[in-house]
Amino acid sequence: VAAQGFAGVSAVTRRSPTRFAADVDPGWTIGGKPNGGYLLAMLGRAAIAAGGHPDVLAASAHYLRAPEPGPVEIEATVLRAGRSAGQARVRMAQDGQDCVEALLTTGRLDPADAPYWSGGVPAPGEYPFADCERVAWELPDGRHVAIMREVDVRLEPPSAGFARGEPSGRGELRGWLALPGGEPFDAVSLLYAVDAFPPATFDVAMSGWVPTFELTAYVRAVPAPGPVRVLQRARLIQGHRVDEACFVWDGDGRLVAQATQLAGIRLVF
Amino acid sequence: VAAQGFAGVSAVTRRSPTRFAADVDPGWTIGGKPNGGYLLAMLGRAAIAAGGHPDVLAASAHYLRAPEPGPVEIEATVLRAGRSAGQARVRMAQDGQDCVEALLTTGRLDPADAPYWSGGVPAPGEYPFADCERVAWELPDGRHVAIMREVDVRLEPPSAGFARGEPSGRGELRGWLALPGGEPFDAVSLLYAVDAFPPATFDVAMSGWVPTFELTAYVRAVPAPGPVRVLQRARLIQGHRVDEACFVWDGDGRLVAQATQLAGIRLVF
Numbered sequence: 001v002a003a004q005g006f007a008g009v010s011a012v013t014r015r016s017p018t019r020f021a022a023d024v025d026p027g028w029t030i031g032g033k034p035n036g037g038y039l040l041a042m043l044g045r046a047a048i049a050a051g052g053h054p055d056v057l058a059a060s061a062h063y064l065r066a067p068e069p070g071p072v073e074i075e076a077t078v079l080r081a082g083r084s085a086g087q088a089r090v091r092m093a094q095d096g097q098d099c100v101e102a103l104l105t106t107g108r109l110d111p112a113d114a115p116y117w118s119g120g121v122p123a124p125g126e127y128p129f130a131d132c133e134r135v136a137w138e139l140p141d142g143r144h145v146a147i148m149r150e151v152d153v154r155l156e157p158p159s160a161g162f163a164r165g166e167p168s169g170r171g172e173l174r175g176w177l178a179l180p181g182g183e184p185f186d187a188v189s190l191l192y193a194v195d196a197f198p199p200a201t202f203d204v205a206m207s208g209w210v211p212t213f214e215l216t217a218y219v220r221a222v223p224a225p226g227p228v229r230v231l232q233r234a235r236l237i238q239g240h241r242v243d244e245a246c247f248v249w250d251g252d253g254r255l256v257a258q259a260t261q262l263a264g265i266r267l268v269f
Numbered sequence: 270v271a272a273q274g275f276a277g278v279s280a281v282t283r284r285s286p287t288r289f290a291a292d293v294d295p296g297w298t299i300g301g302k303p304n305g306g307y308l309l310a311m312l313g314r315a316a317i318a319a320g321g322h323p324d325v326l327a328a329s330a331h332y333l334r335a336p337e338p339g340p341v342e343i344e345a346t347v348l349r350a351g352r353s354a355g356q357a358r359v360r361m362a363q364d365g366q367d368c369v370e371a372l373l374t375t376g377r378l379d380p381a382d383a384p385y386w387s388g389g390v391p392a393p394g395e396y397p398f399a400d401c402e403r404v405a406w407e408l409p410d411g412r413h414v415a416i417m418r419e420v421d422v423r424l425e426p427p428s429a430g431f432a433r434g435e436p437s438g439r440g441e442l443r444g445w446l447a448l449p450g451g452e453p454f455d456a457v458s459l460l461y462a463v464d465a466f467p468p469a470t471f472d473v474a475m476s477g478w479v480p481t482f483e484l485t486a487y488v489r490a491v492p493a494p495g496p497v498r499v500l501q502r503a504r505l506i507q508g509h510r511v512d513e514a515c516f517v518w519d520g521d522g523r524l525v526a527q528a529t530q531l532a533g534i535r536l537v538f
Contacts, residue, residue, distance in 0.1 A: 057510075058483040058531050060329030062356050062372040064349040079367055080333040085482075087331050089358070089370060098348055101358060101372055103331040105482055105531075113508035116536065117473050119440050120504035120514070171388050204386050213354075213374055214327040216485040218512050218531050220505060235389035236489060236524055239382035241326075243487050243527060245389070245514075255505055258512060260529050262327050262374075262487050267385065 005183045006192065010041045012049065018076050020046045022092075026069035027150045033066040035147055036100075036212040036261075037195025042074065043090040043102045044188045050076035051086045053106035055187040060216040061102035067094040084108070109187060109222050115255070124229045124249045125174040127156040132175050135198065136163070152178040152227070153196060162202040171204045171234035173197050177248075178227035185223045185250070193228055194246045194259035200234040201242055201265055210242070210263045217259040223250035240265055275448045275458050279310045281318065287345050289315045291361075295338035296419045302335040304416055305369075305481040305530075306464025311343065312359040312371045313457045319345035320355045322375035324456040329485040330371035336363040353377070378456060378491050384524070393498045393518045394443040396425040401444050404467065405432070421447040421496070422466060431471040440473045440503035442466050446517075447496035454492045454519070463515045463528035466501040470511050470534055473503060479511070479532045486528040492519035509534055 009025040028038045044056040072094045079087040085107035092100040132154035137145050155175040161168055177196050179185065185193060194217045199210040229249040234242055242265045248257040278294040297307045313325040341363045348356040354376035361369040401423035406414050424444040430437050446465050448454065454462060463486045468479040498518040503511055511534045517526040 058331070060331070060372060060483060060485055062327070062329070062348070062374055064356055079331070079370055087333055087370070101348055101356070103329060103370055103372060103483075105331055110508055115505060115507045117440065117506040118504070119438065119473070120469075120502050169388065171386065200389075204388070214329060214372075214485070214487075216329055216483070216529060218483075218529075220507060220510075220512075233389050235387070235527070236384060237386040238384045238489060239379055241489075243489075258504070258529075260485060260487075260527075 005181050006179045006189050007183065010038065010045060012042055012045045012074055014049060018050055020074040020076065022072050022074055024067050024069045024072055027146050029069060029146045031209050033209065034069065035195060036063055036215055037192040039092060039100050040102060040215060040217065041188050041191040043092060043100065044104060044191050046074045046076040046090050047088040047104040047106055051078050051081065051088050051106045053086055053108060055107060055109045056104055056191060056219055057085065057107045058105040058218050059102055059191055061100055062214050063100050063212050064098050067092065067099040072099065109219065111222050113221060118255065121255050122231060122247060124253055125156050125231065129154060129176045129227055132156050133160045150180055151196060159203065167203045167205065169204060171200050173200050173203055173232045175230060176227045177230050184225040185228055187219045187222065190219050190223065190248060190257040191217050193230065193248050194257050195261065197230050197232040200232040200244050201237060204234060204237065205267050207265050207267050210265050213262045213264060215259060215261040217257060219257050221254055221256045223256040224252045226251040228256065237265060274450050274452045275461065276452065279307065279314060281311055281314045281343055283318060287319055289343040289345065291341050291343055293336050293338045293341055296415050298338060298415045300478050302478065303338065304464060305332055305484055306461040308361060308369050309371060309484060310457050310460040312361060312369065313373060313460050315343045315345040315359050316357040316373040316375055320347050320350065320357045320375045322355055322377060324376060324378045325373055325460060325488055326354065326376045327374040327487050328371055328460055330369055331483050332369050332481050333367050336361065336368040341368065378488065380491050382490060387524065390524050391500060391516060393522055394425050394500065398423060398445045398496055401425050402429045419449055420465060428472065436472045436474065438473060440469050442469050442472055442501045444499060445496045446499050453494040454497055456488045456491065459488050459492065459517060459526040460486050462497055462499065462517050463526050466499050469501040469503040469513050470506060473506065474536050476534050476536050479534050481530050481532045484528060484530040486526060488526050490523055490525045492525040493521045495520040497525065506534060
């Protein structure tokens with residue numbers, strides 16, 4: 001399975017101008033549930049195929065129920081087909097039950113674009129890839145986090161305390177992300193990158209699965225080849241819900257994607 | 270018109286279980302274009318009426334084309350009707366043309382919820398309402414910003430420089446927002462509050478209209494009566510696009526809503 005790479009496990013096959021088939025890979029799951037950014041990347045491929053613009057610029061997904069690994073159907077409806085950008089509604093279903101619905105704006109990322117002003121972007125991490133600690137796919141209690149076997153998620157040492165039961169309390173995880181086989185990131189796989197890290201709440205308090213209700217991603221630039229730097233930051237934990245922000249930079253230190261998500265959380269007090 | 274208040278100008282009238290009629294008020298516009306958060310609040314009312322849960326928890330809107338002031342049609346489709354939360358797709362059209370489509374998660378905000386951890390939330394502003402400067406609805410060049418006559422947007426003195434041609438360069442506007450007649454905010458009018466401030470890019474460089482492509486809002490708590498504090502912050506301006514984050518606190522200093530948006534920008538160099 002890993003030999004397929006991300007392009008393979010997120011591929012969609014056109015059945016009609018608006019309908020696509022895809023397979024949710026069992027390797028890209030956490031506790032048997034597929035990663036939400038991975039599913040959004042599939043929807044991104046369908047939006048691009050249906051809409052005629054090559055890149056996803058913005059995507060907002062609401063998660064209705066998690067599909068099981070296996071076949072899913074995707075339907076893409078073009079809402080507006082503009083000259084430089086367009087919008088599409090894309091829906092993933094399994095056995096006739098809706099699983100994810102998303103709205104996507106597609107367009108073209110101009111490789112010549114440069115930041116005019118970036119004063120509101122946090123500083124990227126400083127540790128090189130080799131000095132970061134890979135997140136294990138085998139947990140101390142014997143359970144497995146399947147997706148961490150597929151991708152290489154590495155945490156900076158100040159972010160890695162939670163695995164030893166020592167969260168920093170900052171609610172912030174910094175590190176690197178590499179796809180299987182060193183596959184370069186593009187505007188579609190960045191939709192996965194913004195949801196690839198463990199929940200930043202692990203750096204506050206341990207919890208079980210943190211299911212995403214809503215995920216919004218903005219893709220800002222075409223990344224340079226190689227792993228990307230990620231900052232996953234929790235903001236407010238309240239009423240069994242948490243919002244997290246994510247920033248992704250390429251190896252040259254350029255901000256390439258951003259995201260925000262609202263998720264459910266059951267804290268282990 | 271102002272006598273209607275926000276509840277009046279954002280009201281929707283049910284025509285069938287899934288169809289609603291509404292009127293875009295000419296007062297709630299900027300350069301003749303309706304405010305995007307105002308339109309999202311209308312979609313929020315339709316989602317609540319169609320879905321059975323009393324509050325909007327999360328909303329993501331993609332803006333296709335701006336409707337003119339006047340009648341619009343709204344269609345709400347329930348995607349999942351859960352016991353404690355549900356999701357709906359809501360679409361606004363005018364004269365048969367789609368204008369805005371949004372996905373909303375509805376549920377119930379528990380007034381007893383308290384923050385468990387809020388370490389990722391920026392500090393609210395410190396200036397009292399009375400020490401802030403109201404944004405004028407008449408511009409120096411004689412043009413009008415209609416919506417600023419309806420609502421009371423007040424900027425803290427360090428955020429008010431742009432009106433004198435002296436942006437601070439921080440890309441950050443802090444201040445207060447009050448609805449007409451002192452109407453209290455609720456989970457629906459907070460969908461407007463997160464888009465009520467001038468673009469934070471005005472604190473970097475002047476530009477014309479900054480049209481919203483995508484707006485995502487999370488409502489976190491029921492606000493106390495009275496005006497709300499707002500922080501509107503720009504992050505990255507690049508390739509004629511900017512993303513902005515927004516945080517809204519009630520008068521008691523409690524975070525009640527958050528948002529992110531991607532907008533177009535044509536800078537006046």
